Amino acid sequence: MRANLYHRVVVLLLMAVLGLPVAATLLYSLSSRWGATILPDGLTLSWYLTLWQDPRFLAAFGNSLAICIGTLVLGTVLIVPAAFVVFYRFPSLAKWMNLLILIPFAVPPVVSSVGLLQLYADGPLAMVGTPWILVGCYFTVALPFMYRALANTLGTMNLHDLMDAAHLLGASTGRAFLLVILPNLKKSLMASLFLSFSFLLGEFVFANILVGTRHETLQVYLYSIRQTSGHFTSAVVLSYFAFTLALTWLAARLGKSDRGA
Template sequence: MPARDGPTTSPARRLRLHVWIAIPVFTALALPLLATLLYAVSTRWGATLLPDGLTLEWLARLWSTPRFIAAFGRSLFVVAGALMLSLVLILPVAFLAHTRYPRLDRWMNVLILAPFAVPPVVSSVGLLQLYAGGPLPLVGTPWILMLTYVSIALPFMYRSLINSLRSFEANELMEAAQLLGASPLTAFFNVILPNMRLGIRIAIFLSFSFLIGEFVFANMLVGTRFETLQIYLFNVRRESGHFTSALVITLFVFILILTWLGNGRGEITAPEAGDT
């Protein structure tokens, strides 16, 4: 007699199980954010379960504050510069480690653990002693913060780029392009990079979401001499809880919109039948 198959779970039942697991997790993650949003648009919220009224006064006051706009611009300048520099430095290393020098990948896997192995406070003290004087007095300038952010973005950048390279046959594409007459540099820019667009976007937005909220290095290396968004949030934390909640929600919405725009554009689609 043929052996009976074991008990199987129907797709509908499996879907219900996933939903019942996802709902509590999503609720636990969304409740603090919803509470912060509600506090940011409330007139007064004391001992009651819900606020007494709703208003956009705190958001309007936030965006009419020149100090906040300046701090926001400084953060964008430092983070954007660090991301561009780290991408220029790490992208060739990831490509060579994947295609030409496999041993380099082993060393990079050890190197990318350094930002997590050394506490930020310890790193900050070392950077302060190194760049406080001498020919490059960078302490208090945005350049030391930008260079420090490059080292922080290294793990996120490298792992995202390596995973992107592993998703397609990079060596075969390079060899095919060179057989057709393209130089290695032309093949890299015209063949490899278009296939890495999704991985590059993931690396950029993952690093951006982490760097824009970094506080320890910014506080110790530049402080109020170059007030970034997190330093500004720390300095105004005692003024009004509604005001700081509006700042947090603004930053979250900005990152959410930026990530949505990055993930929704530039996807590679297969050509339809009949297209030339």
């Protein structure tokens, strides 16, 4: 009984520590004025109304969504078949792939950005200032999350037995991959996509150095308005947090539906 009470107290304290800054930011974003008093002088939704009527914010939010979705589509098309080929045809390459996916973590984004500026600032592949260079950079960021999640599932799957059974039933390798292997990868793929999306939506270094305001993303927009009203900035942060929270909830719902199926 005491152990259960202790665990509940620890969980409640942890929730309070994590939730208090979010609650304070939410209250500040809803306050009309908050001076030297403990509580704000009044509550208002005007900061959110101003934010969601700002064409610059809507454009930045749309740019971030388009870049992130494009990156994840590219990642799905390239990484899923690549992971399957590695585990099915060339299992000896798995250790090299595990080393390869660590490279984005080994090289700081600032260092990578300087090199990319020199490569793509001009010439036939002048992509600096365009969303295309962000899609390429974000692909390298999402690669470890997506490949590791798929590799964990493929490593626990009787891959060769499933493929042999599909071949005995007359299916080609491509058809067996689409109809047998891919459905088994759905859960890990969806989890990696949501995780990567949440991470990419908050990426700032690549977006600020390589693109900046020429194709403004949500984080660059937030950085550029940091000197304006703190209430307005808090509304931006809470909107971003609410959107990420909704994605997390959706991922959890999809996971539950998969287990139920």
